[in-house]
Amino acid sequence: MLEVKNLHATVDGKQILNGLDLVVDKGEVHAIMGPNGSGKSTLAYVMAGKPGYEVTQGQILLDGEDILAMHSDERAAKGLFLAFQYPLEIPGVATMTFLRTALNAQRKKRGEAELSTPEFLKLVRDAAGKLEIDMEMLRRGVNVGFSGGEKKRNEILQMALLQPRLCVLDETDSGLDIDALKIVSDGVNRLRSPDRSMLVITHYQRLLDHIVPDVVHVLSAGRIVKTGGKELALELEASGYAQFQGEAAHAS
Amino acid sequence: MNAEIRNIKTNAELALAEAYSAGKTRLPGGRNVVALREEAAARFDALGLPHRRVEEWKYTDLRALMREARPIAGAPDAAGIARAKDAGKRIGDMDARRIVFVDGTFVAELSDLADLSPGLTIRSMAQALAACDPLVEAHLGKVVPPEREGVVALNTALMRDGAVVHVAKGATVERPIHLVFATTGQTPASVFTRSLVVIEAGARVMLVESHDASAGHQVNTALELVVGDKAHVDHIKITGGPSDLVHVSSLMASVGAHARFNDFAFNIGGGVVRNQTFVRFDGEGTLAGLRGASLLNGKQHVDSTLVVDHQAPGCQSREVFATVLDGESRGVFQGKIVVRPHAQQTDARMMTRALLLSDEAEADSKPELEIFADDVQCGHGATSGALDEDLKFYLMARGIPETDAEALLVQAFVGEAIEGIEHAGLRDALMEQVVAWLWARGG
Ligand SMILES: Nc1ncnc2c1ncn2[C@@H]1O[C@H](COP(=O)(O)OP(=O)(O)OP(=O)(O)O)[C@@H](O)[C@H]1O
Numbered sequence: 001m002l003e004v005k006n007l008h009a010t011v012d013g014k015q016i017l018n019g020l021d022l023v024v025d026k027g028e029v030h031a032i033m034g035p036n037g038s039g040k041s042t043l044a045y046v047m048a049g050k051p052g053y054e055v056t057q058g059q060i061l062l063d064g065e066d067i068l069a070m071h072s073d074e075r076a077a078k079g080l081f082l083a084f085q086y087p088l089e090i091p092g093v094a095t096m097t098f099l100r101t102a103l104n105a106q107r108k109k110r111g112e113a114e115l116s117t118p119e120f121l122k123l124v125r126d127a128a129g130k131l132e133i134d135m136e137m138l139r140r141g142v143n144v145g146f147s148g149g150e151k152k153r154n155e156i157l158q159m160a161l162l163q164p165r166l167c168v169l170d171e172t173d174s175g176l177d178i179d180a181l182k183i184v185s186d187g188v189n190r191l192r193s194p195d196r197s198m199l200v201i202t203h204y205q206r207l208l209d210h211i212v213p214d215v216v217h218v219l220s221a222g223r224i225v226k227t228g229g230k231e232l233a234l235e236l237e238a239s240g241y242a243q244f245q246g247e248a249a250h251a252s
Numbered sequence: 253m254n255a256e257i258r259n260i261k262t263n264a265e266l267a268l269a270e271a272y273s274a275g276k277t278r279l280p281g282g283r284n285v286v287a288l289r290e291e292a293a294a295r296f297d298a299l300g301l302p303h304r305r306v307e308e309w310k311y312t313d314l315r316a317l318m319r320e321a322r323p324i325a326g327a328p329d330a331a332g333i334a335r336a337k338d339a340g341k342r343i344g345d346m347d348a349r350r351i352v353f354v355d356g357t358f359v360a361e362l363s364d365l366a367d368l369s370p371g372l373t374i375r376s377m378a379q380a381l382a383a384c385d386p387l388v389e390a391h392l393g394k395v396v397p398p399e400r401e402g403v404v405a406l407n408t409a410l411m412r413d414g415a416v417v418h419v420a421k422g423a424t425v426e427r428p429i430h431l432v433f434a435t436t437g438q439t440p441a442s443v444f445t446r447s448l449v450v451i452e453a454g455a456r457v458m459l460v461e462s463h464d465a466s467a468g469h470q471v472n473t474a475l476e477l478v479v480g481d482k483a484h485v486d487h488i489k490i491t492g493g494p495s496d497l498v499h500v501s502s503l504m505a506s507v508g509a510h511a512r513f514n515d516f517a518f519n520i521g522g523g524v525v526r527n528q529t530f531v532r533f534d535g536e537g538t539l540a541g542l543r544g545a546s547l548l549n550g551k552q553h554v555d556s557t558l559v560v561d562h563q564a565p566g567c568q569s570r571e572v573f574a575t576v577l578d579g580e581s582r583g584v585f586q587g588k589i590v591v592r593p594h595a596q597q598t599d600a601r602m603m604t605r606a607l608l609l610s611d612e613a614e615a616d617s618k619p620e621l622e623i624f625a626d627d628v629q630c631g632h633g634a635t636s637g638a639l640d641e642d643l644k645f646y647l648m649a650r651g652i653p654e655t656d657a658e659a660l661l662v663q664a665f666v667g668e669a670i671e672g673i674e675h676a677g678l679r680d681a682l683m684e685q686v687v688a689w690l691w692a693r694g695g
């Protein structure tokens with residue numbers, strides 16, 4: 001499904017990713033952990049094609065296809081979804097309009113028919129209900145006046161509607177209270193399927209108790225320095241990242 | 253030195269003065285109106301067309317932008333009238349009473365004067381001038397006479413037709429009045445329209461002006477508006493036209509006590525457009541919203557100039573202007589709020605935003621506060637910038653193509669100002685205009 005090969009990337013001329021390799025197979029959930037500033041969000045942004053994030057070397061293949069030459073919207077239509085660490089507020093664009101425009105744009109690009117209003121409303125109502133999002137909120141501007149936790153839930157709502165094949169979740173757990181964490185994790189787990197892969201970026205074991213990963217990676221100084229099973233997350237919780245920071249410094 | 257410069261008249265100024273002296277005997281009006289015209293013509297002779305050394309016009313050098321004056325438009329022929337049938341379509345399917353002017357002349361056959369609701373009177377300015385109408389005699393040129401305004405003087409000298417609307421005390425006019433000004437003549441011409449609208453105390457009306465034009469015309473239009481005490485008036489002006497159109501518009505409004513006045517200017521065309529608005533608060537406790545949205549591309553130059561004069565205490569004014577600029581266009585916003593010494597408890601807020609879609613576009617903003625009272629709340633803000641790249645990325649990351657993402661953001665930007673229009677149908681119709689504009693841009 002996803003192959004990241006020897007990825008080097010710079011942001012504003014600053015080298016952040018230094019030869020990152022990662023393979024996520026179909027149906028798998030991988031967690032990425034790592035210290036602040038190690039490049040986790042950078043990896044997510046590079047995958048989604050954020051302007052200013054320049055790949056200087058390497059490849060990102062989605063189902064064998066190099067996505068680096070594609071625009072962000074094309075990547076999304078190919079099935080890539082990034083749940084933002086900091087979802088943005090878009091005053092004046094109603095959430096409903098945003099969701100519908102996004103969904104129909106993706107469908108159009110894939111040669112599928114646009115959804116009728118009743119079809120769309122039913123989809124949103126179902127998905128929002130499961131995430132305990134009030135429909136009234138969706139009439140407001142995108143994320144405008146949403147609390148931190150509501151913004152994160154709204155990201156998962158978008159993911160549920162867009163049905164991506166590869167989900168990248170950047171610290172979706174941060175800012176969530178215990179109940180919201182459960183709602184969001186359940187939302188993510190409902191999307192787990194043999195055809196869908198996930199890359200879950202987090203600092204905390206807590207999230208991985210809910211969304212149990214198949215593989216855990218440690219990212220440090222722009223590369224994967226250790227890969228293991230779900231028990232690796234527990235180990236990190238106990239020992240921290242100090243050992244890997246040394247390793248990364250050594251490796252680069 | 254100044255006198256010397258002033259004496260050198262441009263071709264346009266000479267032609268306009270000549271048009272007045274040659275045509276004045278054929279212009280409508282009795283003795284008082286003749287005197288008004290003479291005085292205005294003398295003022296225009298002294299002031300000339302405004303130019304960049306006139307502070308209020310420093311961004312819009314009309315003298316330079318209008319080198320030649322077009323000949324005065326004649327009465328429209330059948331073909332011209334036929335071409336005007338579709339004018340004023342930007343209001344969408346809003347039901348309104350159409351009053352149509354073609355090439356500056358009232359056209360009865362395109363206008364709907366039947367079944368006027370009680371208290372509503374509408375007639376053409378030409379008729380009113382010829383008949384020495386007392387309403388016109390009482391108000392014309394007196395509502396908020398701007399000082400040293402060459403274009404208003406020119407309008408007064410050469411005004412030929414327009415609308416005279418009167419709404420009697422306490423009357424509610426349910427159906428909006430739509431004044432459609434279509435300049436469709438095939439040879440470029442000058443058009444001078446002048447309207448007077450008097451809304452008596454406690455009355456309610458919505459007035460929409462649509463200005464459409466074909467190639468190369470020069471339009472100078474003015475509206476004097478009297479809003480009585482406790483009246484509620486919505487005024488929306490929609491201006492479109494080709495890139496070689498010169499459109500100069502002056503709105504002069506006096507607003508009484510405890511009234512509501514909601515003004516909106518929507519600009520979506522024209523080569524050189526100047527919308528100047530002079531609003532004076534004459535009575536206390538009034539709420540006024542003065543808003544506008546402009547969409548500019550190519551080499552368009554659109555200037556919105558506002559003078560809001562708080563002469564009475566306890567009034568609230570809100571100014572919100574949004575301008576979207578593409579191509580090599582230039583947008584100008586000048587907003588001046590004056591608060592007189594006794595206009596205590598004035599609450600005036602002015603916000604102007606420019607969204608630059610191209611590196612070649614330019615937006616200038618000049619807000620001014622002149623406050624002579626001490627117990628007031630006044631503020632202004634101005635922003636100018638490109639589309640937010642992060643927001644665009646967020647939309648694109650959800651699968652929305654770049655042009656659509658930009659269109660959504662532009663609609664949101666303009667929408668904030670358009671929200672100020674009370675009529676939902678008209679709001680939707682104008683948003684459709686915005687969408688169409690974005691499509692034409694390559695959406
Ligand atoms: N625009 C930028 N210009 C320069 N450096 C940047 C820019 N954006 C990010 N960086 C740097 O890139 C590095 C990696 O940042 P990134 O956001 O990817 O870290 P992260 O692993 O997601 O951290 P966190 O756990 O705090 O979210 C940091 O050192 C950061 O300061």
Ligand SMILES: [Mg+2]
Pocket residue numbers: 040041042085170171
């Ligand atoms: Mg991060």
